[in-house]
Amino acid sequence: MSQLSQRSDVAAFLAMDIMRDANALSAAGEDIMRLEVGQPALAAPDEIRKAAAHALEADRLAYTDALGMPALKARIARHYQETYGHGPDAADVIVTPGSSGGFILSFTACFETGDKVGLAEPGYPAYRNILKALGVEAVGIPVGPETGWQLTVDLVQEAEKKHGPLAGIMVASPANPTGTMQSPETLGALIADCEAHERWFISDEIYHGITFNQRAVSAAGKGDHVIVVNSFSKYYCMTGWRLGWLAVPPRVTRTIERLAQNLFISAPSLSQIAAMAAFDAQPELDRRVAGYARNRNILLEGLPEVGITHIAPADGAFYLYADVSNLTDDAIGFCKRMLHEAKVAATPGLDFDPVRGHKFVRFSYAGAEADMAEAVRRLKAWL
Ligand SMILES: Cc1ncc(COP(=O)(O)O)c(C=O)c1O
The missing domain is CATH 3.40.640.10 (Type I PLP-dependent aspartate aminotransferase-like (Major domain))
Incomplete structure (x- = not known):
């Protein structure tokens, strides 16, 4: 058998x-x-559901471009400028079936089978499990109160001494399950270290917008090795609509487009139309x-x-x-x-x-x- x-x-x-x-x-x-x-x-929110109801009546709801509807990509790019003052060009925004689809696309694009990728432990379990399904080794890096339950440059370097070179690291701020955030300084230092060592920096920003003491800082557009993963699931309350996005360096876009064409064809068109209204909510x-x-x-x-x-x-x-x-x-x-x-x-x-x-x-x-x-x-x- x-x-x-x-x-x-x-x-x-x-x-x-x-x-x-x-x-x-x-x-x-x-x-x-x-x-x-x-x-x-x-x-x-209502405006999102109304946009979907209208589209259901009026729209053909066909496949979209593999990278997403141009109008939604442009709206997401504008959101970066309005919220953070920096971010990707619309061309380098990739609309995905949830951030979960974004992980599959970005991990496949960035990592070879057998590569090692560092992740904070505790962390969201799908990182480790998707990496494993792709034949990539997740290296759990224990974090605790000493570093606010987040990775630091020292922890990443120690992990490399122990496990060998890491092809990338995954950071989430705010994180699941801890809810803790990276300080802007640590985030910047981690990105700089990844750029210097040609290590991918994958930033899960799905909980941006849901913060209580400080605003979250985005890694979008901050380097040639920086991939940002985000989603309409949490802040926008659209879990079941299965819609997320990536913000990637321009050199990565075409590779992910080819993967997306083959893996998903496109993200759900009804959700993409509805998500255009999400930013007004x-x-x-x-x-x-x-x-x-x-x-x-x-x-x-x-x-x-x-x-x-x-x-x-x-x-x-x-x-x-x-x-x-x-x-x-x-x-x-x-x-x-x-x-x-x-x-x-x-x-x-x-x-x-x-x-x-x-x-x-x-x-x-x-x-x-x-x-x-x-x-x-x-x-x-x-x-
Ligand atoms: C940290 C984190 N990232 C990603 C996801 C996946 O979200 P989705 O695929 O709905 O965008 C979750 C879901 O709980 C999460 O907690």
Whole structure:
């Protein structure tokens, strides 16, 4: 019997397992507080949905250019100028099926089979798993409170001493699961170091727009080795529309175009038309971010009262990453009991950190404000 490839033997996403159990309990009539899901509770704002409804009636919804609709590419390029004052030309914006599609395209374009790529651990698990599926070795670089749970030049250089040269590094700011951000200085130093060593710098900026203390700095257009990955999923509340984008150096664009033509043909055209309206929804989206800030405060006040005191600095995104080693060293069992006994769903840290994650839990506060307060109340009664 033929065997399945070694490359495809990637880890399951435990958050999805907890989500499945929480869905089953909800379907059975249980009232579960959903702090496990990494997506906004609200639908895309009205102007986005209206644009889609109109397009559904009026448009043929055919394939678009593999790199995306020119008008959307131009609108994204304008967004960079308006938001950061720098960024790619429209020609070097590539519209992708979610940032997940952007990872597949950029990793395939940048890395050879057998290359090594450095990633902060804890980190978003798909980086490691997509790299593995492409035959690229993910080198987990442990990060902690000393560096704000983010990579630094020193950590990257130490990793190279231990593991050999890295073909690239992946940075996310704000990050999932920690919510922590890179300082502009560290981000700049990492980019400079990557440029000097001809190492790809892949910047996942999917949580830009959802920040509480400082504005996020974009790496877009900052070097010949800098690839920015972004998405309409989180700030724009469009997870199921499966739309993201890349901002790449001009020398990379044609290669990714050829890959995109073959791998995806194009990103969904209905979503692309709708996304044109996303940039006009900013006032509503910023009100939603203010809601996440209130949720965050409820948890930051409430969790310490139940003994969850060690929480990574929640600079952005909508996650709290908590060290629960004073309560358990089996985060999976802990999350299962929390779900079944306290009716609160959260994600065990092992998804994000295969080494230390058994002592950590990620709480998502992208849900309703009342649910955050209720989750704290239930945890108090449970713990
Ligand atoms: C850090 C990070 N990057 C990328 C993604 C994937 O997002 P999408 O493919 O919906 O754009 C997620 C989803 O949770 C994420 O947390």
